[in-house]
Amino acid sequence: MRAVTRAELAPTTYAQEIRATGLQVRAGRKRLAVDGLDLSLGTGVHGLLGPNGAGKTTLIRALATVLRPAGGELELLGETVRGPGEYRALRRRIGYLPQEFGYYKRFTVREFVEYMAWLKEVPAAEIPAATQRAVERVGLADRADDRMKALSGGMVRRAGVAQAIVNDPAVLLLDEPTVGLDPAQRLRLRELLQELGTEACVVVSTHLVEDVAAACTDVLLFAEGRLVFQGTPDALAEAGGPEHEGDSPLERGYSALLVDPARRTRGAW
Numbered sequence: 155m156r157a158v159t160r161a162e163l164a165p166t167t168y169a170q171e172i173r174a175t176g177l178q179v180r181a182g183r184k185r186l187a188v189d190g191l192d193l194s195l196g197t198g199v200h201g202l203l204g205p206n207g208a209g210k211t212t213l214i215r216a217l218a219t220v221l222r223p224a225g226g227e228l229e230l231l232g233e234t235v236r237g238p239g240e241y242r243a244l245r246r247r248i249g250y251l252p253q254e255f256g257y258y259k260r261f262t263v264r265e266f267v268e269y270m271a272w273l274k275e276v277p278a279a280e281i282p283a284a285t286q287r288a289v290e291r292v293g294l295a296d297r298a299d300d301r302m303k304a305l306s307g308g309m310v311r312r313a314g315v316a317q318a319i320v321n322d323p324a325v326l327l328l329d330e331p332t333v334g335l336d337p338a339q340r341l342r343l344r345e346l347l348q349e350l351g352t353e354a355c356v357v358v359s360t361h362l363v364e365d366v367a368a369a370c371t372d373v374l375l376f377a378e379g380r381l382v383f384q385g386t387p388d389a390l391a392e393a394g395g396p397e398h399e400g401d402s403p404l405e406r407g408y409s410a411l412l413v414d415p416a417r418r419t420r421g422a423w
């Protein structure tokens with residue numbers, strides 16, 4: 155018999171897990187790094203692609219309720235996120251892997267994930283089993299009792315994914331989770347994302363177009379704080395042609411939509 159997940163038991167009074175209308179978010183004091191974003195995301199794996207500085211991290215931080223909107227509307231799991239607020243109930247149902255995250259180096263992997271579960275207010279009696287399951291899902295069961303400082307960079311990243319999923323989040327936000335992973339680990343993480351995307355709304359920021367092809371149900375192309383494209387990986391591939399730069403149909407689709415031909419001189423970034 156299949157165990158019923160917490161996500162299935164939670165009341166769903168919303169049509170889509172994430173809804174943004176005209177959303178504006180500042181990075182620092184002045185700069186509007188997200189500027190007028192309309193977005194509606196439900197269950198699935200949504201790949202967030204875009205050039206350096208496009209505003210992907212700022213958007214993910216707003217979705218994680220770390221940054222508050224400067225304008226427009228943001229609704230997460232049916233709850234409106236406005237000015238300052240605690241959003242504790244909401245945060246219990248969100249998982250977030252920042253691009254860089256802190257941890258006590260002397261903690262073991264298990265202690266780190268348990269501590270994060272406690273911060274997310276997972277009921278105490280559930281923490282050991284939830285931690286074990288999360289650690290197994292990222293392939294760190296055999297390193298669970300090693301200290302964080304003894305892990306490789308890719309393993310630390312996987313421990314970061316474990317803490318993000320330990321509370322069975324309905325919204326899972328992963329900022330560049332595949333950075334530092336070797337090819338085999340990357341394949342496994344993509345499989346895990348697909349599994350998670352059957353039950354949760356997963357937003358993954360990445361620079362690897364192959365991640366999107368392999369794991370995502372749709373692609374969000376972000377540039378200068380705005381959404382340039384939303385569609386399936388196939389639709390992105392169809393946007394490109396032989397005249398566009400790139401080593402694969404998806405890269406050519408990306409170039410077609412984002413690369414300014416005037417700047418495409420050899421050696422230019």
Ligand SMILES: Nc1ncnc2c1ncn2[C@@H]1O[C@H](COP(=O)(O)OP(=O)(O)OP(=O)(O)O)[C@@H](O)[C@H]1O
Nearest residue numbers: 181182183185187205206207208209210211212213
């Ligand atoms: N604390 C800050 N103060 C001022 N500007 C900032 C701050 N953080 C980010 N920015 C600016 O906001 C814009 C968006 O940055 P953001 O980190 O969201 O982009 P990104 O798409 O995640 O980039 P990358 O792919 O390089 O990680 C950039 O122009 C960046 O320089």
